[in-house]
Every structure is written in C-alpha cells, then in structure tokens.
Amino acid sequence: MRNVNIIACFFLFGFAFSQNDKVGINTENPSAMLDIVTRANNDATKALEINNSSNIELLKVTNAGKVGINIGTNTPAAVLHINSEGIKNIRHQNLPVLNETDYTLPFNNLGVSSNGNAVGIPTTVKYLYYQNGNIFPVTYNTTNNTGGFSLSNTNQYINLPIRNDAGLKGNTIGMIFGTDTNATINGQAVSNVQYILIPEPGVYLFEFYGTARCNRFNNTQNYTFNGQIEVNTIFASASGTTYTTDTIFRGRLDGMRNDNGATGNTSYSLANPQTLTVAYQTTQANQKVALFFNYAGGDNGFSNNECYFNIPAGANFSYYFIISKL
Template sequence: MMKKIFFITLILVCTEVWGQMGINTGNPSAALDIVSNGNTLVTKALEVNNSDNSELFKIHNNGNTGINIGTSSPTDLLHIKTDIKHENLPVLSSPYSPLAVDAAGAAKVKPTSTQYFYFKRSSSFGNFSLNNTSVYTNIPFPAGSDVQGNTVGFGFGTDTSGTVNAQSVSNISYLTIPEPGVYLFEMYQTAYCNGLSTTSSNTGQIAINTLFATAGSGSSVYSTNIIFRDYVIARRNASGGIHASSYAYANPQKLVVAYQSTAANEKVALFVNYAGGDSYSTQSCFMNQPNGSDNYGYLIVTKL
C-alpha cells in the first residue's frame, strides 16, 4: 500500500512540476507520453480493459489501433469490430459518392465517374454473304479514332482463328472486360445488300441475327449469350423508295444486352448471321450509313 501511495504521489509531483508525465520514458514530450516496451507486431503501447479484464482498446507498436476486437491484433491503422455511429456529417453532392467500403475493407469517399465505352463507326464494313445459317460474320470494334471514350478500360484484341457455337470463324475482333460486374451493351447499325438476291424464298425480306457472344480469358471458343433478330425489307433503294432490284435501304440492326461478367478479362464479340428469307450467296452485304446520319453505327457500354 505504501508503495502505491508513494508512486501516485511521485506522479502528482512530476505532473505538477513539469506538466508532463512519461511512461517508459524519462523524457516525456507531451502531457502523457507512453513509449512501447517492445518492437514486435504484437507489442502494445496502450491497452484498456473492462471490469471483466476483456480488451476494449489497444494501440500497438506499429501504430495500428484496435477497438472491440478482443485479443486479436489490429490489422490496419484503425481496426474496429461491429458498428460505428456518425452524427452531423456533411451531406455530399456530386461529384462525390457516399461513404463505402472497398474489397479490402477500407472505408472511402471518392469522386464518382461514369464508366463507359463509346464506339462510333466512321466507315462501312462488310463484304459478307447472307445465305448460310452456319456462317458468322464478326462485327469489329477495333482500337483507334472511332473509340470516343473508354473510361471502363476495355481491352482490344483479335483471334486469328476461333469458333462460334462450334463453327469456325477467322479474325474475330473482340473486347476484353477488365473486371467482373454488370455491363449494359447497346449497339445500333444498319444493313443493306447490293442488287437482287441470288436466291429467293419469295418472302420479300431477309432475316438477320445479331449475336452477342462471350469467351473466357485466353480462350477463342465463343458461345452465344443472346440473339437479336431484325429484317431487311426488300425492293427499296437507299432513300426507302420502292425499287425493283434493290435491298439498299438502311435497315436497323439493334442489340441491347445487360451482361454480368463473373471473371476478369472475359472476351465479348458481336456477329451477324443469316436467319432466313431471301439470301445472298455472294459477299455483297454491308453495314451502311443511313441518309442524314454522321456515322455507320455505334456501340455504347455502361458499367451499372
């Protein structure tokens, strides 16, 4: 008892005389200066326990602080178990997002930005046939000046050979999705074919599939995720007027897909495919520019 009284008296005297108190140091630099007595990851500079001798608060030698984590060592600068209550916080407005926790468990507030990919085609592509349901023609979206924005970080590549639904296809232009997530793909373009069809089923139209196909990272085996079907209306010139020997009207080919990517660097490729009706066995079909338009089609992708 006398030892405790002497120690308390000494602390009071030191505090009164110097205005500073040091624990494990003879030269305190603050009103209360505590120096850790070790330099390992589990060494504690300060520990506070409750009446049951359970650890409530601790500061380790490396600066990590733990609150309500029991006997575990804090693994971050501030490591807290269960809820934290905040009051009177400022309301954040654009361009800042609400407080959120990332995959590593760190709480962050950061500027928001729409992650998107925008491709606006400046020239036609084509020279493909429409007469065989087993033939797939790749719709290219290459890197270059037609890419108007790519904040989502899509990659670009070409498979010199591959398969689509087990059918061989050469020079497949694809986009690479860098990280898992949900992406909305919206594509619009128009199709036409020169002259009369080489064979006719007397339907007066051509049915064309637009395919959205995917492959895993490093794979060139593509499988169909979804198909959109549109029709080329026959006997129309480029302005839409009735014409005896023309399929040249700009017929919309559309695709809207909400795709959930589940692995990093998945590949996405788009294709056109003959579905039925009048047919062209010669490579005389194209994706063209509608009258009054400044482009030959576009692809917009937004990360949701």
C-alpha cells in the same frame, strides 16, 4: 428541512429516482440511467435541449426522435439535421482510411480522409463508346457491289469489330482489344475475330445500333424478291477461342427498299435499323466477348458477298457500340 425542500422541488418538476440509481424526468419508472419523456405528442416538442452561454441552442432532440445540431431554433427536418455553416460537420478519428479504389460494394461513396474528415468520392461513369465511321467491311466496292459479305447461309458469322482506332471515342472502363486469328462460334469456324476483354467482374450494359443492306451483285442482277431476310445481331462470350451465343436480337431486311424505306427494284435495306441491348454479368477478370451478324432465314439469294453495313444518308457512322458499367 433543506433536504426536504430539495426533494420536493425534484418531484415538482417531474423528477423521479428509482432504487437502482436511475433518474427519470417526466416518468416515474425510468428505464435508463437518465430517462427523459416529452410532455407533448408532436414533432416539434423537445425532449432535450442544450444551450451555450449565450443561450443559443446547440443540440436538441424532439418527440419524433429527430436530432438537431447547430440549427438554432429550427425544428430538425431529418433524423439527423446538422448545420455545418462555417464549421466541419463530422470528424472521425482512428478509423481505417479507404483508398478511392476501395469504394466498391459493400462500401458506398462516403469515406474518411487521411486526416479523419468525412468525405465523398465523386461518382464516375465508366463506359466505352465505339463509332464505326466507315462502311463495313472496308473491302466493299460501292460501284460494283462486291467485296462485302453474303446473307444466305445460317452457318456463316460476320464479326463486327470494336477496335482501338479512330472510332474509339472513350474507354474509361479500360477495355482491352485483341484478335483471334482462328476461332469458332457455335461450332462454326471464323477467322480474325476482333474481340474485347472486360477487365473487371461486374454488370455491364451493351448497346449496338447499325444499318445493313444488300445491292445487286456486280450491278448485273435485277432482284425481284418480295419477301424478307431475317438477320441476327449476336452477342457472344468466349472461353479461349471458342465463342458461344449469349444473346440474339432478330431484325430483318425488307425486300426492294432503299435506305429511306421507299420501294425499289435494286436492293434490300433494313427498314428498321438493327439493334442489340444486353445486360451482361461476368464474375471473372478479362472476360472475352465479341459481336457477330448472320443470316437467320427468308430469301437467301445474296450469296455473292454483296451485303455490307452502310452509312445512311444524313448519318456519320455505319454502326456504333456503347458499353457502360452498372
């Protein structure tokens, strides 16, 4: 009689036993060793609840498949909702320990410390910032407008250097700097190209901003151009000392304009500053890249090296260059 009462109680509370030793709660056809089905079709209904000796809820599983651990009577707000107040929430044991430098793809910033605790590695933005605080080139004479570069020949390339000098404001990427005494770009000879080496493969964002102008050579020519000069800012990559264009951004110098864009009769000036933005991917270590500037077309009377990158009124640089690792 006792066994019959026990079996009757099991069925009264929704228990079912299958012939293959499976137990079902609120289901007559258990599909696992223990199969629990909730009674209500809403998020808060609990399929499983475990309490401690003080009747405090330790663990619960809801009808929506959410698991709550140490959250009291609250309904889990996520697939896994853990309240770690006063305790360690996750501990792993006997898992491989990753060094900080190993937290690259396919790994993310969640790792395991040497004592088995889950840890997060802080994300550090890797960048280079170079700001040229002087006119370029430094040989330019602002009194006589000599010693600069010409803008009249499409085969002449002017290297815009990024150097390890006072203009380097930050370099957490670890870019390496160097100079090619003799090189070529797009088949044209260039000298003293100051380049940078990208130390690690990856995707990088390059951003350049600067202003250029041309004045009356030796203060003796009164230009009367009415057109425009088209100019290129060029991002180039190199194999050895051979540079080739990767990206060109086209700008222009508007005729008879001063730094503020007002008309005049003595100079050309960039009404809109020259900019360049490049997303560049390299798959090899120590990829060499450099920046160049050259004449693209239009009025071409500036053949006497009277052009330069200037520092506009109110600014503190002639150009800047930012690199960030994506």
